[in-house]
Amino acid sequence: MSSIKIKLHQQDIDKLKEVCASFNNDAGELINVLHKAQGIFGYLPAEVQEIISKELNVPLAKVYGVVTFYSFFTMIPKGKHPISICTGTACYVRGAEKVLDEFKKNLNIKVGETTADGKFSLSCLRCVGACGLAPVVLVGEKTYGRVAPDMVKEILAEYKD
């Protein structure tokens, strides 16, 4: 597993410990803690997993096991605007793959990669529970419904900065 060696700043460590504490350092809350941690760092580097392992008193191998089991979690840093395309059954049937292809073409990256400028990253996920809006695309925390391939350029343009 490739992991980028990073050094966490003390403030990051404190923040992470606060997250753990907000879940009472309960081992049963591991997934929730990882979720929040990924929200803070954008990904889950080894050092973050180590701290969570110590705080929740869960073996590091178990933490890593959970991180590698759920496709939502990643150990690769995401772009500033992470793009997730739902390829669950409903979205797939309604053309998610064509939408995905359009994103790949426009950004010139594959699924799981980040653009060279660090701005966008591309991932697939399985069902966000909004099947009525299929196909669904998430950019950061913003949700786009009924996305057609010809809307992709427009969506990306919103994040020109």
Added chain:
Amino acid sequence: MEMLKVTIDNKTVEVAPGTSILDAAAKVGIQIPTLCYLNLHDLNIENKPAGCRICVVEVEGRRNLAPACATDCADGMKINTHSIRVLNTRKTVMELILSDHPFDCLVCAKSGKCDLQKMAQDLGIREIRYQGEQSHYREDTSPAIIRDVDKCIMCRRCEMMCNEVQTVGVLSGVNRGFEAVVAPAFEMNLDHSECTYCGQCVAVCPTAALTEVDHTYKVIEALADPTKVVVVQTAPAVRAALGEEFGLEPGTLVTGKMVAALRQLGFNYVFDTDFAADLTIMEEGTELLTRLNKYLAGDTNANLPILTSCCPGWVNFFEHHFPELKDIPSTARSPQQMFGPIAKNYFADKIGIKREDMIVVSIMPCLAKKYECSREEFKVNGDPDVNYSVSTRELANLIKLANIDFHNLDEDDFDQPLGESTGAGVIFGTTGGVIEAAVRTAYEVHTGKTLEKVDFEQLRGMEGVRSASVDFNGLELKIGIAHGLGNARKLLEEIKAGTSQYHAIEIMACPGGCIGGGGQPLHHGDSSILKARAQALYREDAGKAIRKSHENPFIKELYEKFLGKPNSHKAHELLHTHYFDKSNQITIE
């Protein structure tokens, strides 16, 4: 209690609620095949992820087949364990497992002892109809254990051992789907992790995904070197299990045949780790009494309880997981590491050879001993006190390689002086044995009286955590015993919390103690084998003329002529060690 009536293959059986189909079938002599399932009844160890699906059976009225290990009986259930549907499914399941398994049985370390191979044979697999992708992982070699996860079938027995039983937490299922595998965090190497090398994962692995680092060939090379004097020491638990590798009943003592075989293999001196166990008692027992006397004199820094330190898996455990307690265990080295310097100093001098011309080989029931003898603090100018540590299984292979007819060997005796041992040294190999041996000596030294009865039944047994007290002439010595690192953890947490009531605690890393070590013949989940081995050691002890370590004449001579007295400066130099804080030594690549 309301009993349930079930019919299995037309046989009716009554079982208590909560009984699995697998156990119910066993009651009427039907052995449903299992692969991932493992149950060591008396040790509270059960693995039933219901993952392999080999044990599926047909239950009348149920749509799908049921895994027998994880399905409880219900009243009136009618079960068929070998219908055509069951047999076809089992075969398909097996072929699918094999479709992602290397086909190198002929040269595999586990060949002939592999549960997967045996199951394929039992199910009559003659072809594999499924050709698919095969997993490829890098091999991971540590000082004691090799992980070849291409051979992992995801039974997760190792994970259960490492997490639930040993609470070491190094191995876990990671990734998903076809990529899923059991591995340490970040798929790092074992020697970068907190692995204790207890080897319990190896002991339960059904395939060769986890095996020991094999040193048999290094021993063969040493024996073939005419410039070396090759000395061997054998741990107590080996004699109670080696016979199993030659088809003998578990619990058969093969001490004499083992000695004869070692001599025939060409070892120049066949000695006994039991001698070093007696020496351990002199050192550790003296340390116990010193601390106890301080405590009785009102010294609040007496450092009690004292913990035994004979078990290298246990030493690794506290160095990684409880470094704050590293000053509490006895500083006495393990018997293996006491034997080394005595052989390479005292005995080498006695026979007039230089240290570097002697090779010390140890035969151990243990895999952590392989790591232990490679520790830097047990070397002098790069020369290890113990050169090679080989397991009981490896010794059996050596004996077979040398064309020795084990069954027809005449019994032989150990060489002197380092082969002489007492009954106290023998019982080191089972849980409770070290502390019983220590009590036999400490009692007599402390009270100045002779023990009427040397058997301390209250210290024996298979309960994971035991406590007992021994009357030391009015002083009630409180003793704790734990085997299995998960049980050890419970006693350590008490010490940390300041609630421990014990004066002395014995800890062994493996369930059952060394008799259940990671280097022993594979028990395949039968805990009666472990009990039989323990009983064998108690039998050997009972049959010994001398049963107290301090009465071993060669131990007395060793102190008179060489060491001075227990815990002397020289004894400290050669027979004691120090421990390290390894809590931050995980290396992330």
